Amino acid sequence: QVQLVESGGGLVQAGGSLRLSCAASGRTFSRHAMGWFRQAPGKEREFVAAISWNGGSTDYADSVKGRFTISRDNAKNTVSLQMNSVKPEDTAVYYCAATSNYSGTGRRKAQYDVWGQGTQVTVSS
Numbered sequence: 647q648v649q650l651v652e653s654g655g656g657l658v659q660a661g662g663s664l665r666l667s668c669a670a671s672g673r674t675f676s677r678h679a680m681g682w683f684r685q686a687p688g689k690e691r692e693f694v695a696a697i698s699w700n701g702g703s704t705d706y707a708d709s710v711k712g713r714f715t716i717s718r719d720n721a722k723n724t725v726s727l728q729m730n731s732v733k734p735e736d737t738a739v740y741y742c743a744a745t746s747n748y749s750g751t752g753r754r755k756a757q758y759d760v761w762g763q764g765t766q767v768t769v770s771s
Contacts, residue, residue, distance in 0.1 A: 648672035648760055650742045655765030658732055662769075666727040668742030668762060676700075676720040679748050681758055682727045684738035684767075691741065695727060696751035705751040710736075734771045739764040 654666040666682070681696040695716040696705045704716055713732070718725040725742060743758035752758065 648675050648678060648744050650744060650760060650762035652740065652742045652762045652765040655740060655767045657768045657770060660732060660734055660769055660771050662732055664729045664732060664767060666729065666740055666742075666765060666767070668725045668727075670723045670725070670744065672723075674746065675723045675744075678744040678746050678760075679750060679752060680716075680718060680725040681743045681745075681752060682716060682725075683741045683743060683755065684736075685741070685764075686735075686738040689738075691755060693753040693755075694740070696753065697725065698750045703751050705753065707753075729767070732767075732769045734769045737767060737769045739766050 648670045651669050658664045679699050682694040683691050684694050685691040697716045701718050713730050715728040741764045742762040744760040745758045
């Protein structure tokens with residue numbers, strides 16, 4: 647079972663960029679599909695992006711498509727989320743998630759069985 651720790655959150659101005667990282671422990675990281683979710687105050691946790699176990703497939707929520715990029719480095723046990731052209735509505739706690747039950751990408755929270763503690767992203771207007 648992997649454990650996940652996110653980093654890279656912070657305060658950024660609208661139109662700026664931020665890069666989130668998720669470090670995974672455990673030797674089975676490369677067998678896990680990974681995802682990023684976010685939760686704004688008073689809202690449900692929502693899907694942001696996902697990447698298959700080998701990085702060959704990616705998927706994005708419509709709200710971030712063309713602005714965010716998910717990537718992974720299985721040699722370093724990390725998955726990243728590059729956030730460009732950020733907007734105030736991107737403000738949320740961002741969570742990294744992993745699943746060993748699926749090899750491809752997944753949008754549903756129930757598909758993921760390991761979660762990080764989250765990192766706050768605040769976009770000022």
